[in-house]
Amino acid sequence: MHTPQEVSSIAISYLNIIFCGFITTYFYNLLSVALRAVGNTKAALIILMFSMIINTILDIIFVAVCDFGIQGAAFATVLSQTLVSILCFTYIRKNISFLLFGREDMKFEWKLLKLTISYSLISALHQSSLYIGKLLVQGAVNLMGTDMITAYTATTRIEGFANSFGDSGAEAISIFVAQNTGNENRKRAKQGFYTGLIILVCLGIGLSLIMYFFAKTTIEFMMNNANNKIMINGIEYMKTIAILYVLCFIGSSFVGWYRGSGKVNIPVIGTILHISIRVILSYLFIQQFGLKTIAFATGIGWVSVVTFQYIIFYRSKK
Template identity: 25%
Template sequence: MGILRAIGDTVTPLIFLALSAVLNIAGDYICLAVLDMNVEGAAYATLVSQMAAGIACIIYSVKRYECICFTWQQCRVDSVLARSMMSSGFSMGFMNSIVSLGTVSLQGAINTLGDSYIVAHSAARKITELFMMIFSVFGMTMATFCGQNIGAGRTDRVRRGIWHSILISWVWCVMTATAAWLAGPWFIHLVTGSSSDEVLATGALYLRVDTLFYFVPAVIAIIRNAMQGIGDHSTPIISSTIELIGKVLIAIMLVPYLRYTAIIIAEPIVWILMVIPLIVQILRNPALKPE
């Protein structure tokens, strides 16, 4: 699916993902409701649905695009390409690992605050992940888009693409902030089913504060992935390392004194710090300077 996106076909991967989801749902029903296979049945349903969609995608790709077809004589290792792909792959994988470690450090601090805070934060994070999903989508799109256009020598399109993606994501930021401020407690209740004033107020406060700063992670997701697409693999790692260090320090130094307030302000502070090297480097990148 990644290859199809790279050559400009973004619709077909979506169709096969939808096919996989439909097969998974049907498989869950058959395995759980009809065959009574419990958890093992759910695992089989997922495995079969993904394998079926994957095989169908491969067959379609090979038949539809000649550039994807290859012969056994072509199955040899190109050291230059291998180094380039490994550099990009390790960079993106390491970046995501660092981000996850930072999240774990904050979660560990939250677990010391009590059940109400854990429930409220878990619910708020689910809503946050839903709100911020579009940033990840734009980021993945920009990685492919920038790689394609850098390869074609169209740096003007790269600059426009980055700027237009940021503008669109900022419109979404305004919408999510408005939703959080108008219906924050309702979102928390929807996820938790709780009517506790403490849980609803705590989760809503997290949403209302953090959504005001969403324009920063929008820029981070777009620029970080764009830089991966244009071949800068070090700056995104530096930015993610800043995120990890910031979250660990806040978890250790501020949470014991400010309690959940430190958790609320942690991500806005870290976002602002980690976006700085990304903006500086993207502006300095010679490949993106106007001719």
């Protein structure tokens, strides 16, 4: 990824701790997804909020008070996820015990195994291609030096917060569509999709306005005493990405629809298309135009993906 030496040594110490704690991350994801799949989204949300609070408190203790640095942040993440995994398992065991299984449930079914592997491989390809693309984009940014890396890290944290609403919306649409498709109520599934689409578009517009008009404020909040070069690059990135951000939320709506409908290959193709455009344009133009190149490349990728998703959706209606 062309990471500068002064950054890579710190990143390695952080990642070693995070990777060692991945088992708790997988366990928490499994349990929280099981809760949402049976419609108990409230409990999943409360547990997630509890995880965020614990993580924040531990960050303050380990980093600000104990001065453990980046390793303290990693330990805070692993410990918070361990605690909420235990909490999630305890809640399921007490309130939704049918989700747990015993020896009598261990029956081998080839049909179910094939279906599970099929969905799992496609979903894994979707997620891995997304993050491989992000790594490649980060590599382009890393070529530009520490100031550019710092600006990009700060802005993507802000963007990630905004995008969490889109990801949550996609998941909500997916669950609703899947439940009604499984119940053979296609009309209600489509109504739920349209409702979710409207909500996410409104959220996307609102967050775009906040990101555009409060770009400087949010970057200053994320970083104390940032130099002028970091601020300029960060603000340019935020304002550029904000213009097209609503397309990200529209794309998330379609991802929810296709996942819930069982057409999990469509989001994979869309993600590969988006990432390919984003990576190619980033490496071609970042030297000339700086960090806003990444924002433009991302926006063009969203335009392409939403166009592709809509064409597939429109043709399926005929």
